[in-house]
Amino acid sequence: MSYFDAASAVPLHPVARQALLASIDEGWADPARLYREGRRARMLIDAAREAAAEAVGCRADELVFTSSGTRAVHSGVAGALAGRRRVGRHLIVSSVEHSSVLHSAEVFEADGGVVTRVPVLRSGAVTVESYEETLRSDTALACLQSANHEVGTEQPVAAVAEVCREAGVPLLVDAAQSLGWGPVEGPWSLLTASAHKWGGPSGVGLLVVRKGVRFAPRGPVDERESGRAAGFENIPAIVAAAASLRAVRAEAVAEAVRLRELTERIRARVPDLVPDVEVVGDPERRLPGVVTFSCLYVDGETLLHELDRAGFSVSSGSSCTSSTLTPSHVLKAMGVLSEGNVRVSLPPGTAEEDVERFLAVLPGAVAGVREKLGAPAPTAVVREHELVVDSLGKLCPIPVIELAKVIGDVPVGGTVRVLSDDEAARLDIPAWCAMRGQEYMGEEPADRGSAYVVRRLV
Amino acid sequence: MSYFDAASAVPLHPVARQALLASIDEGWADPARLYREGRRARMLIDAAREAAAEAVGCRADELVFTSSGTRAVHSGVAGALAGRRRVGRHLIVSSVEHSSVLHSAEVFEADGGVVTRVPVLRSGAVTVESYEETLRSDTALACLQSANHEVGTEQPVAAVAEVCREAGVPLLVDAAQSLGWGPVEGPWSLLTASAHKWGGPSGVGLLVVRKGVRFAPRGPVDERESGRAAGFENIPAIVAAAASLRAVRAEAVAEAVRLRELTERIRARVPDLVPDVEVVGDPERRLPGVVTFSCLYVDGETLLHELDRAGFSVSSGSSCTSSTLTPSHVLKAMGVLSEGNVRVSLPPGTAEEDVERFLAVLPGAVAGVREKLGAPAPTAVVREHELVVDSLGKLCPIPVIELAKVIGDVPVGGTVRVLSDDEAARLDIPAWCAMRGQEYMGEEPADRGSAYVVRRLV
Known part of the structure; x- marks a missing residue:
C-alpha cells in the first residue's frame, strides 16, 4: 500500500511513538495537583510547551494545547472575535479556508456578525490587495491559511499579516498544512495547527495567541490551559506532538x-x-x-x-x-x-x-x-439553431460527458444548451470550455435545474 | 509512593496500555476516508463504540466520543438546552455537581436562562423530593451526578430520573466517578463520562444522548461523531478507553x-x-x-x-x-x-x-x-459581655484556631465574636460549633469582613 493522503493525516512519526510510550506512564496525572505525580505531569507539559513554542516562534505562555486543530480554530476565532467585539463585528476569511474556519464564520454570521469571503485566483491564492481592500474600521479579525489543504497553494501570509498589522487588525493563521515544514513568517496575531498533520498523534492541536491580542475565551469557564482549552490535558499525546514537531523540523x-x-x-x-x-x-x-x-x-x-x-x-x-x-x-x-x-x-x-x-x-x-x-448516448434534440441536451437527474461527470459527445454535432458558431440539476455542472461545464477552447456563454434558469449554454468555437 | 487520588485521575490500566499500543499503528488515518487505512480506522472506532455502548447500556448510535469528560458535559448541557429551547429556559442542577456542569449553568444564566441549584443534605446527597419540587413546565433539562467527586456520596439517580421522566424533562447524568463501577440505572436521557477516571487514557470522554431526546449541537458545524464532537477522532485513545472500560468492569x-x-x-x-x-x-x-x-x-x-x-x-x-x-x-x-x-x-x-x-x-x-x-496568641478584647477576636487578614484555619483558644475565657452563656475576612470562616466556624457543641448564633456585617458570633454552651 502507498498512502498518499498526508494532507488528511500523516502516519505517526517514530519519534512521536517513542515519546508517547516514554510519557504514557508518567503523564497520566493531573498537572494542577501539587503531589509528586502531578508535578511530574506538569514538568512534562511545560517542557512540551517550550518545545512547541520554539518551533512556532512564540513565547511558551502564548501557546496552549487543544484537543484538535479544529478545536484550536473554533476557540481561536470565537475568542478573538469576542475579545474585539467593541471594535466591531466584521470578519474576513479567504474563500478557500478549511471548513473549521468557514463553519466558525457561519456561526458568527448567524449571531449577527458580518463576514467577507475573499476570492482567490485560479491558482488558489489570495492577493494581498484583496485583503487590504477588505479591511474596515470595524474589522475584528482576519483569517488566512498558510497553505491550502486541497491544492497545496501557499498563501502570501507574511504580506497579509503586514497589512493587517498596519490596519490594527489581528490575523489568525491556520497553519495546519505547513507547520511541520517551518514557522509562519510575518506579524501574525493568532496561529492554529494540528499535530496529526505533521506526524504527531491525534488529539492535539495548538492555539497561539500573541501577547497583547485581545482574546476572550468562549464557553463555560475552565481553568486548564490558561482558560483557552477546556478539559483534562492529554499529556502523553502533547509530549509526543512536541517531540515529533522538533523531529520533523530537523528533517524538513x-x-x-x-x-x-x-x-x-x-x-x-x-x-x-x-x-x-x-x-x-x-x-x-x-x-x-x-x-x-x-x-x-x-x-x-x-x-x-x-x-x-x-x-x-x-x-x-x-x-x-x-x-x-x-x-x-x-x-x-x-x-x-x-x-x-x-x-x-x-x-x-x-x-x-x-x-x-x-x-x-x-x-x-x-x-x-x-x-x-462513456457508454450511454446523450438525449439531444435540435431546437432552431441550437442543440439541447437533457442531462437532468444525471450526476457528475455525466453532464460534461454528454456535452463533449454532442459538441461536434453543431456547426462552429452554434450553441449547445445542457440541462442539468447537478451542482457540479455549474463548475465543470465552464471548466471544460476553458480546457477545450469553447465559449461558455452562461447559465440560465430552467424548469428544473439550470441550462448551461456553450458556443462551439473549434 | 502511594497514589490516593483516583477521583482526579486513575493510572493507565494495563489493558488500556495494550490497546493503545495495538491500535497506534492502525488508528491514525481519517475514518471518513474510503481507502484501506480509513476503513481500518473506521472499523476500530465502530468496534470501540459498540463496546462502550454495551458497558453504558445504550445503543451504539446514541454514543459519541468527545475529547474529555468536561467537553462531554459542555456539549451535552448546551445541546440539550438548545434542543428544548421552545419548551423553556429553566435548568436544574444539584449544588454539588462537577465544575463543568456548574460552569455550563453559568453560561446559560449569562445568556438569559434560569438556573435552580438544588441543595443537598449534610451527607452530600440530594433528595428525590427536592428535584420533584423543582421541576417546572418550562424546565428544559435537569442534571445530576451519579456520585460526588469530592466526598463519594452516591446520588439517587434512578429515582430522580423517574420523576424527571414523569415530568417529561430529560435528565443528564454526569457519571464520571461511577461508570467504571457499573452502568447508571433508571430512565436517564443523557450521560457523560471520562475515560481517565476509570483507567483509560486522557483525551477521551463519552456523551450519550438517548434516541428521542431533542438535541441541537452548539458551535460550528463539524460532521465528525454525528455532529456532536468536533475535531479529528483520537482513535487509538478511543480504542484504549473502550477496552479498559470492559476490563475494569470485569474486575469491578x-x-x-x-x-x-x-x-x-x-x-x-x-x-x-x-x-x-x-x-x-x-x-x-x-x-x-x-x-x-x-x-x-x-x-x-x-x-x-x-x-x-x-x-x-x-x-x-x-x-x-x-x-x-x-x-x-x-x-x-x-x-x-x-x-x-x-x-x-x-x-x-x-x-x-x-x-x-x-x-x-x-x-x-x-x-x-x-x-x-498553633503558636500565635489571639488578639482578643472584652467588650461588655462578649469577647471580640480580631482575625482580620488571617487565613483558614487561623480564625477557627483563635476561636478555639479563647472560648474558655468567656463564661458559659457568654459570646465570642470572631472578626474575619476569610471566606472559609463562613463555613468553618459553624462547622466547628457543631463539632464542639457550641451555639453558632450567626454572621453580622462588620467594617471589614464579617463578625461570626458564637455562644459558649459547654
Whole structure:
C-alpha cells in the first residue's frame, strides 16, 4: 500500500511513538495537583510547551494545547472575535479556508456578525490587495491559511499579516498544512495547527495567541490551559506532538526538496500520461508534498476506488464521492474543474518507486473509469439553431460527458444548451470550455435545474 | 509512593496500555476516508463504540466520543438546552455537581436562562423530593451526578430520573466517578463520562444522548461523531478507553468489595487516631474507593505537602490550597468543615498495607501541622459581655484556631465574636460549633469582613 493522503493525516512519526510510550506512564496525572505525580505531569507539559513554542516562534505562555486543530480554530476565532467585539463585528476569511474556519464564520454570521469571503485566483491564492481592500474600521479579525489543504497553494501570509498589522487588525493563521515544514513568517496575531498533520498523534492541536491580542475565551469557564482549552490535558499525546514537531523540523529542509521533486514529476507527467487532465494549484508557491489534478469524464469516487484497489490511498474534492454531493468549496472558489479530482499528498519518506508506480497505474485507472461511464448516448434534440441536451437527474461527470459527445454535432458558431440539476455542472461545464477552447456563454434558469449554454468555437 | 487520588485521575490500566499500543499503528488515518487505512480506522472506532455502548447500556448510535469528560458535559448541557429551547429556559442542577456542569449553568444564566441549584443534605446527597419540587413546565433539562467527586456520596439517580421522566424533562447524568463501577440505572436521557477516571487514557470522554431526546449541537458545524464532537477522532485513545472500560468492569464487583473495606477502615479509624476530625459524605451510599475528612486547626495545603513528603498523593477541598482561595463548593453546599480537608480516593489495586501505612502516618502529619500553626496568641478584647477576636487578614484555619483558644475565657452563656475576612470562616466556624457543641448564633456585617458570633454552651 502507498498512502498518499498526508494532507488528511500523516502516519505517526517514530519519534512521536517513542515519546508517547516514554510519557504514557508518567503523564497520566493531573498537572494542577501539587503531589509528586502531578508535578511530574506538569514538568512534562511545560517542557512540551517550550518545545512547541520554539518551533512556532512564540513565547511558551502564548501557546496552549487543544484537543484538535479544529478545536484550536473554533476557540481561536470565537475568542478573538469576542475579545474585539467593541471594535466591531466584521470578519474576513479567504474563500478557500478549511471548513473549521468557514463553519466558525457561519456561526458568527448567524449571531449577527458580518463576514467577507475573499476570492482567490485560479491558482488558489489570495492577493494581498484583496485583503487590504477588505479591511474596515470595524474589522475584528482576519483569517488566512498558510497553505491550502486541497491544492497545496501557499498563501502570501507574511504580506497579509503586514497589512493587517498596519490596519490594527489581528490575523489568525491556520497553519495546519505547513507547520511541520517551518514557522509562519510575518506579524501574525493568532496561529492554529494540528499535530496529526505533521506526524504527531491525534488529539492535539495548538492555539497561539500573541501577547497583547485581545482574546476572550468562549464557553463555560475552565481553568486548564490558561482558560483557552477546556478539559483534562492529554499529556502523553502533547509530549509526543512536541517531540515529533522538533523531529520533523530537523528533517524538513532535505525532505521538502525530495518531495517537491516527486510532486513536480507528477505535475509534469500526468498531463502527458492521461488525456484531458487539468493540474490545479500554484506550480511554484506550493507545499512540497501536495499535487492535485482533475480528470475530465471521470467520477471521483470510482477513480478513488480503482486507485485503492491498485494500492494507492488518495483523496478527492469531487462532488461524486460518497460523503458529499457538492464539489469542494476550494475547487469551486478557484473556478477549476472538479470532476475526477485527485489530491495526492505525499507523507515524508515517500519512496520514489511508489510515485513511479502511481504514474504507471494512473492512466489505466482513469481509462477504465471513462470506459465504464462513456457508454450511454446523450438525449439531444435540435431546437432552431441550437442543440439541447437533457442531462437532468444525471450526476457528475455525466453532464460534461454528454456535452463533449454532442459538441461536434453543431456547426462552429452554434450553441449547445445542457440541462442539468447537478451542482457540479455549474463548475465543470465552464471548466471544460476553458480546457477545450469553447465559449461558455452562461447559465440560465430552467424548469428544473439550470441550462448551461456553450458556443462551439473549434 | 502511594497514589490516593483516583477521583482526579486513575493510572493507565494495563489493558488500556495494550490497546493503545495495538491500535497506534492502525488508528491514525481519517475514518471518513474510503481507502484501506480509513476503513481500518473506521472499523476500530465502530468496534470501540459498540463496546462502550454495551458497558453504558445504550445503543451504539446514541454514543459519541468527545475529547474529555468536561467537553462531554459542555456539549451535552448546551445541546440539550438548545434542543428544548421552545419548551423553556429553566435548568436544574444539584449544588454539588462537577465544575463543568456548574460552569455550563453559568453560561446559560449569562445568556438569559434560569438556573435552580438544588441543595443537598449534610451527607452530600440530594433528595428525590427536592428535584420533584423543582421541576417546572418550562424546565428544559435537569442534571445530576451519579456520585460526588469530592466526598463519594452516591446520588439517587434512578429515582430522580423517574420523576424527571414523569415530568417529561430529560435528565443528564454526569457519571464520571461511577461508570467504571457499573452502568447508571433508571430512565436517564443523557450521560457523560471520562475515560481517565476509570483507567483509560486522557483525551477521551463519552456523551450519550438517548434516541428521542431533542438535541441541537452548539458551535460550528463539524460532521465528525454525528455532529456532536468536533475535531479529528483520537482513535487509538478511543480504542484504549473502550477496552479498559470492559476490563475494569470485569474486575469491578470484587474490587469494589475490597476497596470499600479499605475506605471503611479509614472512615472508622481516622476519628480515633486524629483528634478533632470530621469524616464527611454518606457512610453507606458511597463510591467504593473514596473517603473524605476534615481536620480542625489544620491548613490543607501544608497537610497535603506533609503527606506528599511521607509518600501519599491525596487532594483537598480546603480553601487553603494554592490553586484556590475559597473552600470547595461541595463542602460548602454540605455545610461541613472545610479546613484541613483531605480526600483519599483509592485506585483499583490499592494494597492494604499502603492504607495501613497511611493510617500510621496521618496522626503525626496532622499533629505537625497543628504544632506549626498553633503558636500565635489571639488578639482578643472584652467588650461588655462578649469577647471580640480580631482575625482580620488571617487565613483558614487561623480564625477557627483563635476561636478555639479563647472560648474558655468567656463564661458559659457568654459570646465570642470572631472578626474575619476569610471566606472559609463562613463555613468553618459553624462547622466547628457543631463539632464542639457550641451555639453558632450567626454572621453580622462588620467594617471589614464579617463578625461570626458564637455562644459558649459547654
